[in-house]
Amino acid sequence: MYYVNREQIAQRLRSVPDVAGALRTLAFEWNGTLLQGLAQERALHLAIEIVTDVGSCLIDGFIMRDASSYEDIVEITGGEGVFPEALKETLLALVRLRKALVQDYYDWPRAELHPLTAQISEGLPAFKEAVESYLERELA
Template structure:
């Protein structure tokens, strides 16, 4: 079967995802020395928001390009990627958690506290893994 996967778009999104990881790692490194710094808080919040958007956009491009079932929402995108073996279960669980947190980052940002971000600073590793899983899937199915 021939697929029409927008690999250029996926590549651009994965580059943005890597930038988000770099910002998360830098804000994590600095948080101890600059406790309560609003710039670090906003940088980490925005990096997490954009990372979740990148995952959603890459997932959508994969689903469209490989003609997978239609998602019913953002969490369903992660479910489909797991079902289609793009990402493993343990990674899917952590990514779902970030996609759920996206709602707070986008709609309830005025209620966020620096303490809530603590858990998500540790997401950098799964975001890098996501990039690897996507690349592996593309390599196995397109090239």
């Protein structure tokens, strides 16, 4: 029997529409202002945290192999069929941004629209739906 903290997962997934919407707006209305640059950084960072927090909850709850990195969280959950293979590369590219956003933030090119901004605005809702379907399938 598994103990999956569904409420903790749901709580994080409830942030997806806001974060995805912000990324979508930034992608379509980008003009490179400092405020937009900072908003993009934060929205990408939140997207990373959602994916890794939810992934960690799934790994712990379903007793999957231990993750050694943020990329490993995506690899493990993807390998377990939590989300479609087509989404895996996008999520891996996203989590690879974490160091740049959190540790090397002083070098982040704030005036540029990051290519993942538009991709994640679509990928994050797909991740949410896939996780919810996975939970229904595995815990039914």
